[in-house]
């Protein structure tokens with residue numbers, strides 16, 4: 489049995505080392521040098537070439553190398569039958585939460601304003617703190633942690649999601665309550681999984697329902713956001729600014745208007761990058777469970793899409 493790493497453009501060395509640390513005997517083949525496709529029973533994927541999985545007649549399990557699986561489900565060649573697992577990891581959650589907290593604090597304490605004031609040698613003590621109530625869209629492993637840590641810092645928080653939640657610790661709104669959810673908050677964090685239902689959800693119709701001056705933080709997927717609508721919402725002062733880590737096209741093209749937009753702060757999809765050392769134990773655990781036909785960890789629900 490062989491495990492294939494298919495993650496074009498990324499150095500697989502750290503992954504191989506981390507996996508072998510926990511399973512020294514493991515047979516690993518790395519794309520594009522896979523010469524024994526029939527031996528591959530488990531594939532670790534990040535942005536694999538669509539259709540490529542057809543090469544593996546004996547594939548039994550697909551694992552994402554990250555928290556998201558949209559890059560896998562969007563490939564029709566993946567089919568419906570194979571189980572897919574994803575990474576759920578404390579380190580990944582910790583990094584994501586810290587990034588969002590940074591964004592919330594930067595808005596609340598107006599870091600960007602003081603940065604510009606310093607450069608202009610301006611001493612302006614007016615309105616030093618913007619009152620903040622944070623709405624988190626997507627309250628799974630990542631969103632749930634963001635809510636509880638922000639709550640711990642003393643921020644008012646509310647959640648929004650597509651599935652029903654019983655005994656949720658915070659006010660929670662479902663799809664048909666989107667308007668009510670948006671009217672309550674002035675920082676909007678998107679941590680939704682990318683599914684046909686959530687694609688393009690951050691659009692002009694949603695921005696129109698936001699409280700005036702809402703600040704947007706998108707750390708989920710670029711496809712959640714209609715990028716032209718964001719520029720309109722900023723120009724029409726529906727939103728006051730945005731912190732973005734993900735884009736429709738990555739790397740963000742040089743000609744993209746986001747680079748020049750002063751009300752947008754952007755980072756290059758680094759909010760939370762899977763740490764191979766932290767993720768390897770659960771990948772190896774699933775590899776062993778596959779061999780022993782035991783229930784898999786962090787199995788994706790194919791109907792929900794996450």
Ligand code: GLV
Pocket residue numbers: 553554555556557760761762
């Ligand atoms: C990163 O974007 C991930 O899905 O882990």
